[in-house]
Amino acid sequence: MEFQNFYIKLFVLVCLVAESIQGSxxxxxxxxxxxxxxxxxxxxxxxxxxxxxxxxxxxxxxxHICGGALVAQGFVVTAAHCVVSIPSSFLSVQAGTIDINxxxxxxxxxxxxxxxxxYYDNDIAVLELSTPFNYSDVVRPIPLANIEAPAGEEVxxxxxxxxTNGGTPSQLLRYxxxxxxxxxxxxxxxAGPLNPGIQCLSKExxxxxxxxxxxGPAVHKGVLIGIASYYSDGCGSASPDGYTKISYYRExxxxxxxxxxxxx
Numbered sequence: 001m002e003f004q005n006f007y008i009k010l011f012v013l014v015c016l017v018a019e020s021i022q023g024s025x026x027x028x029x030x031x032x033x034x035x036x037x038x039x040x041x042x043x044x045x046x047x048x049x050x051x052x053x054x055x056x057x058x059x060x061x062x063x064h065i066c067g068g069a070l071v072a073q074g075f076v077v078t079a080a081h082c083v084v085s086i087p088s089s090f091l092s093v094q095a096g097t098i099d100i101n102x103x104x105x106x107x108x109x110x111x112x113x114x115x116x117x118x119y120y121d122n123d124i125a126v127l128e129l130s131t132p133f134n135y136s137d138v139v140r141p142i143p144l145a146n147i148e149a150p151a152g153e154e155v156x157x158x159x160x161x162x163x164t165n166g167g168t169p170s171q172l173l174r175y176x177x178x179x180x181x182x183x184x185x186x187x188x189x190x191a192g193p194l195n196p197g198i199q200c201l202s203k204e205x206x207x208x209x210x211x212x213x214x215x216g217p218a219v220h221k222g223v224l225i226g227i228a229s230y231y232s233d234g235c236g237s238a239s240p241d242g243y244t245k246i247s248y249y250r251e252x253x254x255x256x257x258x259x260x261x262x263x264x
Contacts, residue, residue, distance in 0.1 A: 044157075044158075044163065044174035044175050044176040044207075045174060045175055045176065046098075046172050046173070046174055047098050047158060047172070047173040047174060047175050048098070049098055049138060050137050050138045051098075051175070052098075052158045052173065052175065052217075053070075053095075053096075053136075053137070053138050053139055053140035054069050054070045054071075054140060054141055054142035054217065054224070055067065055068075055069065055070075055095075055158050055159075055173060055216070055217065056068045056069065056070050056076055056093050056094060056095045057093070057094040057095075057100060057160065058076070058078050058082055058083065058091065058092075058093055058127070058215060059091065059092045059093070059094060060086055060090050060091060061090055062092065064094075064100050064160055064169070064212065065082060065212070065214075066078055066079060066082035066083075066212070066213075066214045066215035066216070067158070067159040067160065067161075067212075067213055067214065067215045067216025067217065067228065068082075068093065068127065068215050068216065068217075068227075069142055069216070069217040069224050069227070070095060070133065070139070070140070070141045070142065071141050071142060071143075071144055071224065071253075071257055072141050072257055072258050073129075073132035073133055073134075073135070073141070074128060074129045074132035074133075074258070075126055075127065075128060075129065075256075075257040075258065076093050076126070076127040076129065077124065077125070077126055077127075077144075077224070077227060077246075077253065077257070078124075078125055078127060078215035078227065079123050079124065079125065079214050079215035079227050079228065079229055079244065080114040080115055080118040080122070080123050080124055080125040081118075081123055081214065081229075082125070082214055082215045083112050083114065083125050083127065084112075084114045084118060084125065086112075088109045088110065088111060088112045089108075091108070091109040091112065091127070092106055092107060092108050092109060093106070093107050093109065093127060093129060094106045095133055095138075095139045096133075096136065096138040096139045097138070098172055098173035099171060099172055099173075100160045100169075100170075100171050100172070100173075101171060104138075105133055105134075105139060107129040107130055107131040107132070107133065108129075108130040108131070109127050109128065109129065109130065110128050110129065110130040111127070111128040112125060112126075112127055112128075113125060113126040113127075113128070113256050115249070115252065121195040121197060121198075122195070122197060122244075122249075123227070123229040123230075123244050124197075124227055124244045124249055124252075124253075126253065126256045126257055142217065142219065142222070142223070142224045143222070143223050143224065144223070144224050144246050144250060144253060145220070145223045145224060145225045145246045145247045145250070146247055146250050147247055148199075148225075148245070148247050149181050149199075149220040149221075149223075149225045149247075150181065151181050151182060151183035151186060152180060152181060153180065153181045153220055153221075154177055154179070154180060154220075155177075155179045155180065155181055155201055155218050155219065155220050155225065155226075156175055156176070156177045156179075156218070156219045156220075157175065157176055157179060157201075157208075157209055157213070157216060157217065157218050157219070157228065158173060158174065158175040158176075158216060158217060158219075159173070159174065159175075159209060159212060159213030159216040159228070160172075160173055160174070160212055160213070161209060161210045161211050161212030161213030161214075161216075161235075162210040162211050162212060162235070163210075164210075165210065165234055165235050169211070169212045170212075176203075176207055176208070178203050178204060178207045179201040179202065179203045179207070179208065179218070179241070180201065180202045180203070181199070181200075181201060181202075181220070181225075182200040182201065182202050182240055184196065184200075186200070186202075187200030187240060190239070190240060191232065191239070191240065194242075196245075196248060197244060197245050197248040197249060198229070198242050198243070198244065198245060199218070199225060199226045199242075199243040199244070199245040199246075200240040200241070200242060200243075201218060201226070201240060201241050201243060202240045203238075203240075203241065204238060205237060205238040208231060208235060208237075208241045209228045209231060209235065209241055210231070210235030211235065213228050214228050214229070215227055215228055216228045218243045224246050225243075225245070225246050225247065226243030226244060226245060226246060227243060227244040227246070228241070228243055229242045229243055229244045230242045
């Protein structure tokens with residue numbers, strides 16, 4: 001009976017953690033309120049089947065909490081804040097579908113590796129799949145950037161997050177190409193000094209990522225350059241969104257995954 005009560009309490013705790021991820025993450029940078037990920041692509045377009053074969057859904061007890069990117073048959077990269085407080089036995093990854101309610105292909109997680117220095121900054125984690133995915137037209141990895149993408153270039157983001165601030169999550173995968181890379185100096189002028197592991201993406205109002213898109217991919221010319229970490233002044237605002245910069249963490253990622261090397 002004691003063991004049964006323990007597992008019931010653990011299950012409730014995990015559910016509460018999952019629900020908290022769906023809310024926003026607060027952080028203060030140079031006096032600005034920067035709020036963390038919530039589910040959606042604001043102002044996006046519905047994706048076609050197979051258009052983003054690297055896109056995955058990170059789930060707790062079968063419920064979507066965050067996005068992620070498949071980078072090898074057995075490895076997914078996502079945001080650390082999505083998974084750091086959740087036992088791996090409660091986590092799974094779904095791939096191969098644009099409909100969040102369809103099964104696609106699913107694997108449990110055998111190991112969660114958050115960055116050892118994660119605490120707001122260094123918001124990146126590697127998930128090792130219990131059952132590596134077989135590649136197909138709708139399931140395929142994306143290469144990791146090993147150099148910074150140039151400022152001013154267009155970036156594509158995707159996810160199942162909310163489509164409006166305070167709205168409902170999207171059942172179908174959505175994407176946006178309306179974001180632009182900011183240099184570190186450009187971002188610092190707007191948001192103040194930031195960790196060098198942050199990639200700022202600018203966009204117009206009513207665009208960008210939102211709750212449920214956390215951990216999702218930012219892609220430049222077919223290469224993963226960022227993982228959705230936080231947004232500023234509420235999702236869909238005109239302020240830049242913050243992404244974990246893949247090139248900055250490339251050495252750590254190579255140590256914890258088996259991935260191809262492709263330049264931006």
